[in-house]
Amino acid sequence: MKKKFSTLAVITSLGLVLSGCSSSDSNSDASGIKVVAAMYPLEFVATSIGGDLVSVENFTPPGVEPHDLELSPSQVVTLDDADLLLFISGFQPALEEAAQQSAPANSLDLLTIDGLNLLTATEDGHDDGAEDEHVDEEAHSDEEMVSDPHVWLDPERLVVIAKAVASKLSEVDPDNSEVYATNLAAFVAELETLDQKFLTGLASCERDLIVTSHAAFGYLADAYGLSQEAIAGLSPESEPTPKRLNEIGKEAKADGTTTIFFETLASPKIAQTLADDLNIEAAVLDPIEGISEGETYFSVMESNLEALRKALNCK
Numbered sequence: 364m365k366k367k368f369s370t371l372a373v374i375t376s377l378g379l380v381l382s383g384c385s386s387s388d389s390n391s392d393a394s395g396i397k398v399v400a401a402m403y404p405l406e407f408v409a410t411s412i413g414g415d416l417v418s419v420e421n422f423t424p425p426g427v428e429p430h431d432l433e434l435s436p437s438q439v440v441t442l443d444d445a446d447l448l449l450f451i452s453g454f455q456p457a458l459e460e461a462a463q464q465s466a467p468a469n470s471l472d473l474l475t476i477d478g479l480n481l482l483t484a485t486e487d488g489h490d491d492g493a494e495d496e497h498v499d500e501e502a503h504s505d506e507e508m509v510s511d512p513h514v515w516l517d518p519e520r521l522v523v524i525a526k527a528v529a530s531k532l533s534e535v536d537p538d539n540s541e542v543y544a545t546n547l548a549a550f551v552a553e554l555e556t557l558d559q560k561f562l563t564g565l566a567s568c569e570r571d572l573i574v575t576s577h578a579a580f581g582y583l584a585d586a587y588g589l590s591q592e593a594i595a596g597l598s599p600e601s602e603p604t605p606k607r608l609n610e611i612g613k614e615a616k617a618d619g620t621t622t623i624f625f626e627t628l629a630s631p632k633i634a635q636t637l638a639d640d641l642n643i644e645a646a647v648l649d650p651i652e653g654i655s656e657g658e659t660y661f662s663v664m665e666s667n668l669e670a671l672r673k674a675l676n677c678k
């Protein structure tokens with residue numbers, strides 16, 4: 364009995380050693396580089412560049428607003444085992460906390476990438492270029508400015524991000540760096556085509572003000588000469604004061620705004636109420652913080668362009 368038990372123990376530990384060997388080799392076999400993406404746009408970049416060489420897990424489940432992400436115990440294990448974590452600092456605190464406890468082998472914080480030309484805003488979504496009246500500026504002067512995390516909504520900035528992700532993947536998996544470079548070139552070409560469509564499509568419009576549900580479109584506005592007034596701040600949770608809603612209503616009226624934009628993942632209630640009050644339309648402008656079945660970043664951006672062209676009456 365005793366002998367049998369020890370034999371079993373030997374076999375078991377041998378099995379562990381063997382499986383330990385094979386899993387340490389897994390970077391170069393079919394299971395690929397294990398990438399954890401904090402949310403959909405990062406998953407999209409990682410799969411576009413990594414192709415079959417990577418297995419990407421998006422930590423924000425379908426239908427969940429990524430600002431609210433909470434981690435499950437199994438996600439913490441996945442994170443611990445990951446070859447590369449792609450995230451945006453200051454966006455999903457639960458993920459950053461977990462990443463500090465169970466460190467993935469490599470990580471890339473998008474907001475540390477050179478050449479992104481980050482925009483800053485207060486949490487309530489006022490950007491530093493806003494033409495607020497003097498009183499408002501003083502009221503905000505002691506509010507902390509933070510980096511706007513919604514960098515993926517400008518295709519040109521997403522090119523910079525894609526290049527950084529490609530070089531990170533080549534660093535983690537140098538044997539396949541040529542494949543990553545080839546995939547990157549194709550992805551960048553697609554992003555540049557999209558950028559051209561936005562430049563052309565928004566070149567000649569009657570208006571340039573977009574009233575959005577939360578302040579997700581600062582980079583898109585920056586890229587194409589639009590100005591954004593957001594009902595909520597950088598996070599959809601920051602509810603506007605009645606005073607703020609009143610200001611936005613007045614501004615929309617003065618501008619001749621025809622559309623208040625709302626989102627697919629956050630509640631459309633406030634945007635819809637504002638649109639009803641002003642007797643104008645409410646339409647979707649999608650910040651692509653998540654994705655619906657059958658859609659991609661490119662298809663949603665094309666829909667966003669159409670929505671913008673209609674709302675701003677572009678030629």
Ligand SMILES: [Zn+2]
Nearest residue numbers: 579597598599
């Ligand atoms: Zn957001």
